[in-house]
Amino acid sequence: xxxxxxxxxxxxxxxxxxxxxxxxxxxxxxxxxxxxxxxxxxxxxxxxxxxxxxxxxxxxxxxxxxxxxxxxxxxxxxxxxxxxxxxxxxxxxxxxxxxxxxxxxxxxxxxxxxxxxxxxxxxxxxxxxxxxxxxxxxxxxxxxxxxxxxxxxxxxxxxxxxxxxxxxxxxxxxxxxxxxxxxxxxxxxxxxxxxxxxxxxxxxxxxxxxxxxxxxxxxxxxxxxxxxxxxxxxxxxxxxxxxxxxxxxxxxxxxxxxxx
Amino acid sequence: xxxxxxxxxxxxxxxxxxxxxxxxxxxxxxxxxxxxxxxxxxxxxxxxxxxxxxxxxxxxxxxxxxxxxxxxxxxxxxxxxxxxxxxxxxxxxxxxxxxxxxxxxxxxxxxxxxxxxxxxxxxxxxxxxxxxxxxxxxxxxxxxxxxxxxxxxxxxxxxxxxxxxxxxxxxxxxxxxxxxxxxxxxxxxxxxxxxxxxxxxxxxxxxxxxxxxxxxxxxxxxxxxxxxxxxxxxxxxxxxxxxxxxxxxxxxxxxxxxxxxxxxxxxxxxxxxxxxxxxxxxxxxxxxxxxxxxxxxxxxxxxxxxxxxxxxxxxxxxxxxxxxxxxxxxxxxxxxxxxxxxxxxxxxxxxxxxxxxxxxxxxxxxxxxxxxxxxxxxxxxxxxxxxxxxxxxxxxxxxxxxxxxxxxxxxxxxxxxx
Numbered sequence: 001x002x003x004x005x006x007x008x009x010x011x012x013x014x015x016x017x018x019x020x021x022x023x024x025x026x027x028x029x030x031x032x033x034x035x036x037x038x039x040x041x042x043x044x045x046x047x048x049x050x051x052x053x054x055x056x057x058x059x060x061x062x063x064x065x066x067x068x069x070x071x072x073x074x075x076x077x078x079x080x081x082x083x084x085x086x087x088x089x090x091x092x093x094x095x096x097x098x099x100x101x102x103x104x105x106x107x108x109x110x111x112x113x114x115x116x117x118x119x120x121x122x123x124x125x126x127x128x129x130x131x132x133x134x135x136x137x138x139x140x141x142x143x144x145x146x147x148x149x150x151x152x153x154x155x156x157x158x159x160x161x162x163x164x165x166x167x168x169x170x171x172x173x174x175x176x177x178x179x180x181x182x183x184x185x186x187x188x189x190x191x192x193x194x195x196x197x198x199x200x201x202x203x204x205x206x207x208x209x210x211x212x213x214x215x216x217x218x219x220x221x222x223x224x225x226x227x228x229x230x231x232x233x234x235x236x237x238x239x240x241x242x243x244x245x246x247x248x249x250x251x252x253x254x255x256x257x258x259x260x
Numbered sequence: 261x262x263x264x265x266x267x268x269x270x271x272x273x274x275x276x277x278x279x280x281x282x283x284x285x286x287x288x289x290x291x292x293x294x295x296x297x298x299x300x301x302x303x304x305x306x307x308x309x310x311x312x313x314x315x316x317x318x319x320x321x322x323x324x325x326x327x328x329x330x331x332x333x334x335x336x337x338x339x340x341x342x343x344x345x346x347x348x349x350x351x352x353x354x355x356x357x358x359x360x361x362x363x364x365x366x367x368x369x370x371x372x373x374x375x376x377x378x379x380x381x382x383x384x385x386x387x388x389x390x391x392x393x394x395x396x397x398x399x400x401x402x403x404x405x406x407x408x409x410x411x412x413x414x415x416x417x418x419x420x421x422x423x424x425x426x427x428x429x430x431x432x433x434x435x436x437x438x439x440x441x442x443x444x445x446x447x448x449x450x451x452x453x454x455x456x457x458x459x460x461x462x463x464x465x466x467x468x469x470x471x472x473x474x475x476x477x478x479x480x481x482x483x484x485x486x487x488x489x490x491x492x493x494x495x496x497x498x499x500x501x502x503x504x505x506x507x508x509x510x511x512x513x514x515x516x517x518x519x520x521x522x523x524x525x526x527x528x529x530x531x532x533x534x535x536x537x538x539x540x541x542x543x544x545x546x547x548x549x550x551x552x553x554x555x556x557x558x559x560x561x562x563x564x565x566x567x568x569x570x571x572x573x574x575x576x577x578x579x580x581x582x583x584x585x586x587x588x589x590x591x592x593x594x595x596x597x598x599x600x601x602x603x604x605x606x607x608x609x610x611x612x613x614x615x616x617x618x619x620x621x622x623x624x625x626x627x628x629x630x631x632x633x634x635x636x637x638x639x640x641x642x643x644x645x646x647x648x649x650x651x652x653x654x655x656x657x658x659x660x661x662x663x664x665x666x667x668x669x670x671x672x673x674x675x676x677x678x
């Protein structure tokens with residue numbers, strides 16, 4: 001009785017939450033990309049991750065830290081999957097302060113696989129001072145920290161535009177179609193041919209935005225591929241077990257005289 | 261009950277059972293006579309037990325890696341997500357587990373309301389259940405604070421600040437709760453301690469809840485007393501066990517979809533931004549399962565009265581067995597109550613929906629009407645229905661037809677399919 005209505009109620013409860021996110025979004029609808037990592041079998045595009053890392057390290061990393069990532073992550077399964085030698089070489093490009101040594105002195109040394117990504121600024125204050133008072137957020141979990149995820153990153157990167165006539169923009173602030181309030185302190189970071197991809201891919205703005213958004217999506221969710229893979233097996237297993245339980249139940253209950 | 265006569269077959273078993281009757285208990289649980297007409301809405305008790313155990317097990321593993329200190333908490337959660345073996349799986353099960361737990365508990369509670377399971381002689385089961393529900397909310401709230409993201413921090417700030425509305429001692433009380441002059445590390449540490457404590461209190465209360473249930477036995481969709489054991493009942497094992505297992509597996513399949521394919525759908529993106537006391541998020545919202553209460557809180561312009569209304573909305577549930585005065589348990593035989601039941605369901609859904617929206621203009625008006633209706637349902641409609649409603653004749657037993665013959669069955673079926 002009323003089963004349909006009840007089901008609707010449950011769905012309504014669940015949809016309340018997603019609606020709330022939609023309601024929070026007053027800006028223009030985000031650009032949508034058909035990401036390779038969406039869906040039940042979604043996986044990261046390895047080449048795109050490697051290109052994305054290149055964009056991050058050559059462009060974003062001068063202001064944005066990724067303090068939760070280590071260089072070893074770059075060689076791990078499910079990520080950009082650089083070879084261990086490549087990851088070691090990448091790490092050794094960065095210098096960091098370590099110590100104290102046995103003389104009690106701090107010293108600098110090249111980064112190793114086990115080190116976290118070297119930060120562009122020592123602290124938030126330094127970051128703010130260098131960026132006109134704005135703090136470039138850490139990008140480790142940025143994709144999960146923004147409604148719209150990778151689409152949001154992609155859209156903001158491509159959302160720079162001339163302000164409409166009725167909008168005045170102060171110095172050091174830029175107009176962005178997809179940013180909340182349409183104002184962003186970060187100047188347009190991408191321009192055609194800004195990086196030179198090793199694999200010969202043409203470095204258009206769209207390509208770079210897509211690659212770096214893919215890279216950030218992986219950084220925020222490094223075990224996404226394992227999750228999708230295990231999830232598929234787990235759900236198949238559950239469905240089979242459910243069917244078996246259903247028939248066992250029918251068999252057992254057939255002994256009970258049917259109710260009136 | 262049938263197990264008093266239970267005698268273990270082995271000598272050792274008998275020796276042990278005479279000293280601690282665990283084998284008798286096990287026999288009782290297996291033989292426990294259960295009405296055979298229980299529908300799937302009754303499987304949520306078993307599902308909830310599973311949810312509690314799953315939350316405790318995953319929670320203990322998370323506790324081994326989590327650091328309850330304001331500067332380290334956020335990073336320690338990310339450490340679990342990145343570096344702990346299958347830490348992401350454990351954490352996503354735990355985080356989504358709370359949503360699934362509440363989904364199940366709401367179905368469980370509304371099932372009770374529909375079939376009158378809160379009524380005599382089951383009032384104590386109901387009251388224990390409401391205490392469990394309240395502790396669940398406390399556990400969920402303290403747990404939500406632990407990742408120390410923006411929503412964690414600001415939800416903690418908003419909710420603990422409510423206590424400042426208490427006359428005279430409000431401010432001291434709030435500072436005492438915080439362990440300082442703002443939500444900070446001491447607050448986080450005590451919330452962690454409480455978050456670890458409450459589930460075990462819940463576990464104890466669940467045992468009492470089941471114990472209290474096993475005195476009168478289960479209610480059933482017809483809502484009449486059932487002789488136990490009789491041909492209207494089946495032994496708990498294997499009949500109810502297999503049915504509960506089947507329902508649990510269906511539930512787990514849904515659960516798995518959330519965990520593996522949209523683990524962050526029910527969370528808020530802001531909670532992946534580390535807590536920052538200097539930046540207030542645009543909308544501070546609790547998790548979906550607390551939204552109806554949040555709506556009630558905000559519907560009242562006075563802070564203190566808002567808090568009172570919020571607690572009162574739970575308290576009316578505690579005293580429900582004495583507000584719902586109708587002698588007939590099941591809504592199947594209460595045509596008017598059935599209508600008001602569904603209006604209440606819709607009302608609570610509206611409250612939940614409004615709890616997620618900013619409290620202004622039309623939204624605020626709708627919230628106020630819905631809040632008023634919530635209290636009217638329990639405090640006015642139910643007592644009046646108890647004396648005025650013309651109920652339908654009850655069947656003599658689960659297996660036997662309705663007292664007045666088949667015409668009433670036909671009538672009942674007709675109203676049911678409307």
